[in-house]
Amino acid sequence: MTTHQPLAVGLVGAGRMGSFHAETLAHRLPGVRLAAVADPAPGAARHLADRLDCPTAYTEIGELFADSEVDAVVIATPARTHADLVEAAARAGKAVYCEKPMAVTLAEADRAIVAAAGAGVPLQVGFNRRYDTGFRAAHEKVAAGAIGTPQLLRSLTRDPKLADPARVPPWTIFLETLIHDFDTLRYLNPGAEPVDAFAWADALVRPDFKERGLLDTAVVTIRFDNGALATAEANFQAVYGYDVRGEVFGSAGMLTMGDIRRTHLTAYGAAGIGAECVAYDQDLFHDAYVAELADFADSVRTARAPSVTGEDARAALTIALAAIRSVQKEAPVRIEDVKDEAA
Known part of the structure; x- marks a missing residue:
């Protein structure tokens, strides 16, 4: 990704919150584009992607992580899947925004934090009230x-x-x-x-x-x-x-x-x-939800630490x-x- 190109973000999870985040990525953030949607439910990703003029939809989440066109991912799946997806996304070299909770055990939280740090990618967690x-x-x-x-x-x-x-x-x-x-x-x-x-x-x-x-x-x-x-x-x-x-x-x-x-x-x-x-x-929290993704995109572009970290989620x-x-x-x-x- 060069500095003049839009940040290409993939959305994982096409449910209620995922759909809102997808709309934000597609329409509310200058310099950001919704590059792909993934959801294992048959037709869910394709339906959301078509509605937002997104070119790519996957039913296999791993295919989105392997997509070289995707710079960063937003994870909005059920809570108990978050930690494993954070790990997989980090191993694929993607910057990660994860909805709360990032994990449901401290062992999961630690694995997610270590995976992001080891891959050198930012990890931000969705505590929207801070925004x-x-x-x-x-x-x-x-x-x-x-x-x-x-x-x-x-x-x-x-x-x-x-x-x-x-x-x-x-x-x-x-x-x-x-x-x-x-x-x-x-x-x-x-x-x-x-x-x-x-x-x-x-x-x-x-x-x-x-x-x-x-x-x-x-x-x-x-x-x-x-x-x-x-x-x-x-x-x-x-x-x-x-x-x-x-x-x-x-x-x-x-x-x-x-x-x-x-x-x-x-x-x-x-x-x-x-x-x-x-x-x-x-x-x-409409504006706060938009602001947290704007902040995530900025942290990816500028290579600064996210404002709300995996350590905050662990605490x-x-x-x-x-x-x-x-x-x-x-x-x-x-x-x-x-x-x-x-x-």
């Missing part, structure tokens, strides 16, 4: 000391609807939902690392699926090495919309971020006061695994104990 203007501004203010020393932090994710509880893999609420909040809490408390975690989880939305392993509601408390105490919470069914918020309380002030309202319009009428709410992640995963262990033990879990078991 939201409100969350990014909060991070910058905390880092600049604008609210003094962080003392209390909060991050929450409430999805709008639990459509089919039978399709939710075990521990999803920690590995795929709260993983965002764990990364966000680290992002909002820069320079600090978690010491221990205590988690509670239950099936409160669909208690009839609890015996099948469903956990749809969770609260996690985390203690950081700078003394700050944090709370992460999640629920799979907020009937009013897609609710993502954060808060940092410090010795000299407080920051809040996140707004579920679709616009700043508030309606006053006989039924009371109301506002339209966002009910879809691609609406709430968030470590908290998630500590939270899972805490639920199992019904007791706090030291982060260091989880790390030691992976060593």
